Amino acid sequence: MGFGLLFFGYAASYMMSFNSFGFIFRLTGTAVMLSGLARLCAFEKRFFYAKLSCILMAVAASCESVISVLLDYSGGLYGLVREDVKNIFFTVFICISVVFHVFIYRAIYKLSCDVGLDKISKQTIKFAVFAAMEILLVALSVVTWFVSHKVSEYFTAASIIYPLIIFILNLTLFYSCYKNICEEGDEDAPRKPSSIPFLNRLFEASEKRELEIYEKTKAYAENRIRQDNEKKKNKKKNKSRR
Numbered sequence: 001m002g003f004g005l006l007f008f009g010y011a012a013s014y015m016m017s018f019n020s021f022g023f024i025f026r027l028t029g030t031a032v033m034l035s036g037l038a039r040l041c042a043f044e045k046r047f048f049y050a051k052l053s054c055i056l057m058a059v060a061a062s063c064e065s066v067i068s069v070l071l072d073y074s075g076g077l078y079g080l081v082r083e084d085v086k087n088i089f090f091t092v093f094i095c096i097s098v099v100f101h102v103f104i105y106r107a108i109y110k111l112s113c114d115v116g117l118d119k120i121s122k123q124t125i126k127f128a129v130f131a132a133m134e135i136l137l138v139a140l141s142v143v144t145w146f147v148s149h150k151v152s153e154y155f156t157a158a159s160i161i162y163p164l165i166i167f168i169l170n171l172t173l174f175y176s177c178y179k180n181i182c183e184e185g186d187e188d189a190p191r192k193p194s195s196i197p198f199l200n201r202l203f204e205a206s207e208k209r210e211l212e213i214y215e216k217t218k219a220y221a222e223n224r225i226r227q228d229n230e231k232k233k234n235k236k237k238n239k240s241r242r
Contacts (some may be wrong), residue, residue, distance in 0.1 A: 003178035005036030014167045023065045030058040046107035053100040064089040101131050127169050
């Protein structure tokens, strides 16, 4: 449906972009997310707004990438391009990301409600609240800066570390959607193998474990039903004897 592409694109855009070549991962990740969102738009129209914000993120990432290349390989065109401009486009990327998350939560919530997955819809609301807390932390770090620099440093540190938790939670949300939401008619279709051997082994181990749990649960339920039936039969026999 597109959740797989959304998962990998999101991981590249955020989890893998905390390095000196982060602009490359942000550009690549947004491109992959766009591909996934384009497919999801066919199933829920609210993904269009997430797609639109993702396009703006891709533009900001593209500008950041061009400026980074100019700074690294051409000396900033003899001083015409400065590091501040690169930081501005990164800030724009982050600001648009806030809007993107609002739309993606909204679309997933609506889709999960339509297919009757209450667990995912509740997770979406919960993660949206967590994401809102990040905005509050950033706001507090700015406000407290004018009151006490020492207090502001704590809020700033929290606002830098806390997003990592949000990103991990979002990846679990996207994976849950990938695993539980499918196109009509594909409910019993086998899982499509990945081009990455490690992921295939991981999915196979997970599916094997789930099958074992299912078989144990089924055997336990059948045993309980058999015991209950035997008790009922014994009670009937005792009544008939009386």
